[in-house]
Amino acid sequence: MKLENKSRIVVFILSCLVWFLITLKFSLASIVAGLIFSFITALFAGEILIITERKFHLGRVIYTIGYIIKLFWEMLKANFNVAYIVIHPKLPVKPGIVRVKTNLKRDSALTMLANSITLTPGTLTVDIDKEKSILYIHWIDVKSKELEPATRDIGSRFEKLLEEVFE
Amino acid sequence: MHSLALNEIIGYVIICFGIMFDFFGVLGLVRLPDVYNRLQAATKCVTFGSAGILIGVLVYSGFTPTGFKAILCTVFILLTSPVSAHAIAKAAHNSGIKMAQETVVDHYLDDQNEKPKEDK
Structure with a gap:
């Protein structure tokens, strides 16, 4: 997978996490809104988080x-x-x-x-x-x-x- | 009379400490001589003071939506406050705001004065 997309996925997961921590509401509307906004964030600003590939230790x-x-x-x-x-x-x-x-x-x-x-x-x-x-x-x-x-x-x-x- | 729970007491104490540090920061803004020294006071005390108030809110309200918002705000303040201080200091220096009379050394100005000569 390309590094940019990997970075986008990490940003997507992080923004979802932040959204759910802030709202702490688990109705359908809230979850859908969170997913949509996380997706938009990841699409536009996702590629800057991870720039180089490094192993975790x-x-x-x-x-x-x-x-x-x-x-x-x-x-x-x-x-x-x-x-x-x-x-x-x-x-x-x-x-x-x-x-x-x-x-x-x-x-x-x-x-x-x-x-x-x-x-x-x-x-x-x-x-x-x-x-x-x-x-x-x-x-x-x-x-x-x-x-x-x-x-x-x-x-x-x-x-x-x-x-x-x-x- | 409404008696306070333990976490509420601890939360209030932490909030009071935060307000105390914020007060020192504001006092520094008034008393220190020039923009750079004032920024020092502003970033340090206000960072810890505001973060302290937010941590106090977290302890007070527990892991509710308010508490999580307090955690996130703490992280954002700690990340952004030094950056904005750096930006203000650099902008002030580049636009030629003089430093206070007590200043002993300014290598940044020295190096900037050297640069145009190197270009020629």
């Missing part, structure tokens, strides 16, 4: 769970960090935009890395230069302006986990 699932736990922990720290900065009478900010190097190549992995960095304490992704594989990070409390220490402080928290999940 258990290790990736474990790393995904590890990544989610890590992300949750970092988000908790980020919230308390921002709360501390905001409440502090002197506003201890020392902002700046630094460069961070990354080893990730795939689009999905880069997107997740940028999102994770935005959700972690004190950092916000401003732009990605894919050719040089450099991320521009706005850092609310700059500890070092150079490339390597900044990479160690910001990027490496998630990079290993994401490498296992996506690459």
Whole structure:
């Protein structure tokens, strides 16, 4: 089967699932409407979900769970960090935009890395230069302006986990 | 008087924590110096605060249609909030909004200034 159609089927099943979870009604009209709308969604936007063929293996699932736990922990720290900065009478900010190097190549992995960095304490992704594989990070409390220490402080928290999940 | 069930109490507590974090986010929006720092506060606190409120709703109402909607909204907020923050930050920087006086370094601007020279 072609990859596009495979992706469409996955999207169809996912949209059906979302529909039934939202409505939780199992009358005939509801089920038919759900199937029709899922079909339309899969037809028009289905081919973008799965782009490359990869085999399923258990290790990736474990790393995904590890990544989610890590992300949750970092988000908790980020919230308390921002709360501390905001409440502090002197506003201890020392902002700046630094460069961070990354080893990730795939689009999905880069997107997740940028999102994770935005959700972690004190950092916000401003732009990605894919050719040089450099991320521009706005850092609310700059500890070092150079490339390597900044990479160690910001990027490496998630990079290993994401490498296992996506690459 | 109507007495609360356990899940309702826990739900209310989580909602209160969410509102607290949202409040810090809003305070950050008012107090921090420039658009980038404000975005930091907005994405972090509001993400966790709003997600906290939704999780509280989930605990309060259980696995009903409302609860499932809360789960889906949580996932969508967590996925979209960083993306919109990134888009706003990049747009602000590209349209030349200056950073606050406290700013110590801006490598992004440096690299953008270099680019036209390389093209020539």
